[in-house]
Amino acid sequence: MTNELKDHVVLVTGGSRGIGLGIARAMADGGARVAVIGRNEERARSAADSLPGEGHGGFGCDVADPDQVKEAVPAVQDELGGVTVLVNNAGIARDNILLRLGDDDWDEVMAVNLKGAFNMTRAVTRAMMKRRDGVIINVSSVVGLTGNPGQSNYAASKAGLIGFTKSVARELASRNIRCNAIAPGYIETDMTGALDEKQTEALQERIPLGRLGTPEDIAGVARFLAGPAARYITGQVLTVDGGMVI
Numbered sequence: 317m318t319n320e321l322k323d324h325v326v327l328v329t330g331g332s333r334g335i336g337l338g339i340a341r342a343m344a345d346g347g348a349r350v351a352v353i354g355r356n357e358e359r360a361r362s363a364a365d366s367l368p369g370e371g372h373g374g375f376g377c378d379v380a381d382p383d384q385v386k387e388a389v390p391a392v393q394d395e396l397g398g399v400t401v402l403v404n405n406a407g408i409a410r411d412n413i414l415l416r417l418g419d420d421d422w423d424e425v426m427a428v429n430l431k432g433a434f435n436m437t438r439a440v441t442r443a444m445m446k447r448r449d450g451v452i453i454n455v456s457s458v459v460g461l462t463g464n465p466g467q468s469n470y471a472a473s474k475a476g477l478i479g480f481t482k483s484v485a486r487e488l489a490s491r492n493i494r495c496n497a498i499a500p501g502y503i504e505t506d507m508t509g510a511l512d513e514k515q516t517e518a519l520q521e522r523i524p525l526g527r528l529g530t531p532e533d534i535a536g537v538a539r540f541l542a543g544p545a546a547r548y549i550t551g552q553v554l555t556v557d558g559g560m561v562i
């Protein structure tokens with residue numbers, strides 16, 4: 317493996333577990349120093365300590381809270397250096413059919429999945445613009461492309477993230493800042509929970525590559541998007557779903 321991310325500081329939100337931890341590990345494998353951001357500082361620190369290589373750090377921050385974000389980003393900069401790659405991965409789901417979806421279910425999902433990405437992106441871009449170099453990766457979902465019954469709030473937040481990605485890409489391209497989204501399909505993590513055999517079989521039938529995804533399937537794509545091989549890619553949505561949405 318090459319060290320193509322050497323000299324990079326990669327900030328991964330929701331990096332303590334699941335897809336975020338997979339992304340943090342892949343970036344560290346690429347030679348980057350990684351800042352893991354999570355709501356729980358202790359868990360973020362222990363995730364950072366588990367990464368290969370040196371110079372990583374864990375930070376407690378609720379991405380939905382602009383004040384916490386305004387404190388966390390300078391703290392990352394002081395400890396690790398200026399952020400060169402931001403991965404907006406933190407996300408939650410509060411699923412329910414439309415008629416039973418409460419105001420809080422709607423607001424909380426928007427606050428974390430969509431406003432959280434805005435809060436973080438706004439906080440890191442000034443320094444990226446000065447440096448005329450930067451990469452932003454937003455973790456959306458295939459559900460943001462197709463919709464899903466029982467997930468109108470989640471799907472709306474993930475579709476919103478795609479509009480945000482394309483706008484940021486257009487706005488910041490002249491400063492050599494690239495912004496792309498990844499739309500994962502069904503990935504086995506705490507968020508999706510354990511499926512029984514019947515559910516797994518039914519799902520696999522809908523996936524041409526015949527298996528559920530892993531955090532590593534997403535992490536490799538994030539590492540690619542962060543690195544020099546993706547230098548001419550911006551404003552795109554890469555669907556990583558085993559062919560579920562073709």
Ligand SMILES: NC(=O)c1ccc[n+]([C@@H]2O[C@H](COP(=O)([O-])OP(=O)(O)OC[C@H]3O[C@@H](n4cnc5c(N)ncnc54)[C@H](O)[C@@H]3O)[C@@H](O)[C@H]2O)c1
Pocket residue numbers: 329330331332333334335336353354355377378379380405406407408428432455456457458499500501502503504505506507508
């Ligand atoms: N698992 C899937 O099948 C799947 C599919 C498509 C998209 N995604 C997206 O991928 C991302 C990661 O999902 P996952 O499956 O690893 O979920 P997960 O629940 O295992 O991990 C999410 C992480 O985000 C953190 N987080 C949640 N709210 C936060 C907040 N307000 N501030 C800071 N951190 C916060 C959590 O603590 C956790 O570490 C999410 O954005 C999710 O919507 C997941």
